[in-house]
Amino acid sequence: MLQETTEDLGFDEIKDHILVRAWLNQEVGKEEPDHCLSQVDPLEVERATSELVKEGLVQQKNGCLKLATKGENQARSLIRRNRLAERLFAVVFNLSEEAVRAQACRLEHEKVLTPEAVEGICSFLGHPPSCPHGRPIPPGDCCRLFVNEVRPLVTPLSLEEVGENYRIIFIAPKYHSLLERLSGLGVIPGATLHLLQKRPSYVLKIEETEIALDKEIAEGIYVVRHTNGHGI
Amino acid sequence: MVNSSTKIFLVGNPNVGKSVIFGYLTGTYATVSNYPGTTVALSQGEALIDDKKYQVVDTPGINSLIPMSEDECVTRDLLIQNEGLVIQIADAKNLMRALPLTLQLQEMGVPMVLVINMCDEAARAGIKIDAKKLESVLGIPVVTTVAIRKIGLPLLKERIKDARPCTFKWGYSTIFAKALKTITGALPGEIHGRLSVASMLLAGDRHISTRFKSQLSNNVQNIIEEQCRQVAAYFAEPVSFLMNRERSTLTQSLLEKVMTTQKRGRAVGAWLSAWTMHPIAGMIVLAGILELVYLFVGKFGAGTAVDFIENGIFAKYISPAFIWFFDKLLPFSHAHNVEEGFLVGSYVLSGEANPIFKILHDCFVGPYGLVVMGLSYGFAIVLPIVTTFFIAFSLMEDSGYLPRLAVMVNRLFKGMGLNGKAVLPMVLGLGCDTMATLTTRILETKKQRLIVTLLLALAVPCSAQLGVLLGMFGTMPMWAFWVWLFVMLGVMFFVGFASNKIIAGEGNAFVMEIPPLRVPKFSNVAKKTLSHLEWYVKEAIPLFLLGTFILFLLDAVHLLTRIQKLAAPLVVSILGLPAQAANAFLIGFLRRDYGATGFFDMYSHGQLSVVQALVALVVITLFVPCVANVFMMVKEHGGKVAARMVFFVFPFAFLVGGVLNWVLKGL
Incomplete structure (x- = not known):
């Protein structure tokens, strides 16, 4: 399943994954592999990185990527979508650990999940503070307002x-x-x-x-x- | 394997029967009840098993080796400081909570035996446990028992010699395992149970990191800190919780192999249990229980039994016999007064008396004599009440009612910065405030312990005090009792509320395990009552005698009248009492119930009006219970805190009395 996801990664998705990895590294203060990127052509990754730098989303310092404010915002919503998706699949469908991870990697991209859908899932799950592995889910606007328009599942x-x-x-x-x-x-x-x-x-x-x-x-x-x- | 002076630690979750097994192994009685947290301090005893001597230690219950309250800390510290073997006792109905602890004990590497207790209750709940299989999986002896009926205990004795470290194969997920490996490797070799210490450190246990600080080089401390920081930064949830969760998940999969559960219908006990905690039915049950306790302790204990022992035995036989004996031994010309046909301590002097004879005579059988006042008070008035109270209390404790009471009063206690759990020390305080002050250890936060200690010292009358009060209110109009009760409850809530605002500290969240309702065992109620009584006779009776002796001394050197003059502005002007009332207050500093006896005496001789008696009783009830209580406060909270509380309580008592006097006079 993991392979399937990575093979049809588009260029935008690769850019997303680079942002995600930069976020993860900042979160824990060290290197951490991104599961979705391990099978992608390194040249593609390099091309995507330089484009991100050009767009002002990341800065490159001594070979390390650092998120700029704009990139940080984008990465935050990626992480949020990813971990909410993990929650969703773990809670609702009781999927196995790998299946949850693979699904989440697919769903994190903005093309797949619109902001409205993300808020819906978040409310549906009762605005969870963490993913099933205990990692924090960055709160969105809906969590701050705590609107319960959707009858939450959780x-x-x-x-x-x-x-x-x-x-x-x-x-x-x-x-x-x-x-x-x-x-x-x-x-x-x-x-x-x-x-x-x-x-x-x-x-x-x-x-x-x-x-x-x-x-x-x-x-x-x-x-x-x-x-x-x-x-x- | 095991040498002659080996220590055996009885360890397990709260309320699983450690103390029962302790009693069986050592032949000594440790307080047993159906309430989590009964054992707050360690009990030790010797056991002879297979001709070998063992030192057996009963420990407070723990749910995890990462302590959450002081009593849990006691157990953990003991285990990391001592070598020995562990008998872990588990509730057969709750292996889900017991086995995570087993895993933690495995990390310690101690030789151990697992006892699965209360198998009868588990069988009734439809739970079947394959002990043989569990034994082979864990690699340690597993014994199934019903401890209160001694089933399986002889087998346990036989198997103690087979104790060995658990060899179950398990591990944490990678991130924890890696950090644990690094920390364990960094810890110096002389620390025993390094893996266990490492996992406590990783879980962020503050106590343990301060304990080992001196033993660790800066470099090692840095390594540990760095590991803890990295792992903690990785998760949104606390590391200790995630580690607990992993142990629980592991336990779950282990139990699937050794345990089967058949669903049973709701038993009678479950219905009864639900009633005792129902918002309305629960109040009715509570009222019913209060009525029964009042009938047993108030009517029977404080009425019938006191009357019988005081008038039927002490006044009729013991006091006159001692008076006769001392009059013969130390003759001087005097005649004792006669009340209701019997000789009493007070007397009329006729002519010159030998001063030494007179003093010795007065010391034992004078108006403030050790025999006629001290002993007759301690044994005749207080003992029956203490006895009946502790019987009632033991019944409530062993049936499992007290935790249900905690559920009922939780909201009420919240306003005082406490939670329902505080109900145990507060109710126990009605028996003995000193004992109750020790029991505050079951509370989770320092703040709660301080508030309960203060309230016990101030507004919870102990059984000795209650006895005198009930006796006195019996002769006063009914409204006086209600005013007294209203003032006491008012003071308790006001002071509780205020100290909640003043004393710093957070968190009075209420989480409590509710043990099943059980039919109390007669032998345990009897044993427990006797052990409380033994405590009372040892602790309280000497104080009664000391108090009487001091009164006698003060009277002999005519200091009483001088003190009365000094205290007059306070006693006469503010409280509106006669000057002699100062005597009772003075002695009330030693034991407040004793002060109350003084007022009882004055009132029955017509020296106090109803309003005066009421004011006096309110003030004396608010006094610190007794000297022993002050010592316990010092022991539990240090001299500074105890001093502050004492200096608050006494002036406050007089203040409340003054206000009450002013209000009652105005009406």
Whole structure:
């Protein structure tokens, strides 16, 4: 699947991938391979790079690429599309890790996903803060406004009904130490919970453990309704 | 393999039965209850297994070796500082939470045995575990037990000698594995369990990095910091969480091989459990339980039992016998007063008395005598109440009701910067504030611990205090009790609310495990009550005697009258009480319930009006409970904090009393 994607990469897509790689390198402060570029003709990559420099999207310093403000904006939306797409395929279709990655590489380009579509997906997924691998998803306008026009697929537990089973998709707590405490009790993404009550405090059951927690914490636990087996 | 003085650490998630197994192995009793976090400090004992001596240590429950609260920290530190073997105890219903801990213990490289406890409950929930298979996968002895019924425990004893490090094959994903390898390689060889220390460091455990700072060269510290920084920068979510998640995912796939679950219908216990936490039904259950506790502790304990022991035994036989004995031993011309047909401590002097005889006589059987006042108070008035309270408390604890109460009161406590979890120390405070101050360790943040400690010292009357209060309110009009209760609750919420604003610190998020409802075991309730009583007799009775002795001394050197004069502006003008009330306040500094007894005495002799008695009781209830409580505050929070609290509490108590007096007089 990975090969299929790379073979029919157009020139614009190669440019996109260079921007993505520059972003990734800045994010972690070191070199990191871009899966989509590994099979592309190096000459093409070079040509694309010099065009990006000409357009003022990147600067080349001692052989390293640095994003200019304009390029940074473009790279941010690429990353955002990529990681949202990863979320989408992981949550909705339960695809395997490689399939998720390959799909995301295809979907990140602006030609494929329009800004409106991206906002739709983002709202649909409940404005997730990170991709399935735990990497940050740069927030878009829709996250800042937090518009819930689309009935999201992934919703905070606090908006769900008592007496149903839910699968935890991600947890976005107010502060990080809470994540550790929750994970110690088995409240982790992927776990299935049964919501027993919401008042006076939330009580949920995971496996045979009953856990009580605040509404504020429940607001940060994002779930999808679970019927039988996996998926939705 | 194991030599004679080996240490055995009992480790596991909270509320899995570590203390029960500790009791079995050592033959000593450690407090057992159905409440996560019962063991806040370490208990140690010796065990003889196969003619070998072991030092067994019971530890506070942990969910992860990366500690989230102080009691978890205790366990972790113990494990990294000591060599020995570990018996990990797991709840058969919750292997999903136990095995990630096993993996962390594996990183430590300690020899271990895994106990899968509560197999009966798991079977009822339809869970089947293939222990043999688990044993071969993990490479350590796995024993299934029902600890409270001693099922499987003899086998555990046999298998302790087979303890060995876990050999399960697993690893973190590449980015963590690489960083762990680098950090482990950089750590000096003398640190034992290096892989484990490395993963704690990588997970960003602050405690551990300060602990090892002195042992590490700057270069090594830089390597560690650089690794942690790089890995942390890679993720939006905290590293420790992601590592926990990986261990959990691994556990899940492991469990699929050794565990089968059959869905069962909702059991009776589940319905009952739901009622106790229902917003409306839960209040009714709570009211019912309060009523039962009141009938048992307030009516039976403080009424019938106190009456029987005080009037039926002490006043009738013990006090007169001691008075008779000392009068014979130290004769001087006097005649004891007679109340309701029995001799009492006070007496009328007739002629000259031998001063030494008189002092010795007064010390034991005078009006402030150690026997007639100290012992009769400690044993006759307080003991029955303490006993009944702890029976009621143990029942609530063992049934699993207290965590459900926490669910009910969580919102209420939020306003005070606390959360529902604080209900345990607060309710325990009604038994003994000193014990409760120690139990504040189960709370996650320093801020919550401080607030609860302050509220315990200020507004939660202990059972000794309650006993005297209930006795006194029984003879006063009903409204006095309601005013008192209203003032206490008002003060508690006001001070809680204010300290929430004043004390710095964030986060009172409520996350708590709710254990299943269980039928309390009679033997455990009895054992627990006895161990609390033993504590009470050892800690409190000497204080009663000391308090009585000080009163006696003050009286003997006529200091009491002088203090009364000094305190007059405060006691007489502001609180509107007679000058002698200063005595009771004075002794209240030592133990507030003792001060209350003084007022009880004055009131029953008609020296206080109802309003005066009410004001006095409010002030004395707000006093710091007792000297032992102050020591515990110092021990838990340091001298500075304790001093600040004490200097706040006393003036504040008088202030509230003054305001109440002013308001009541105005009505």
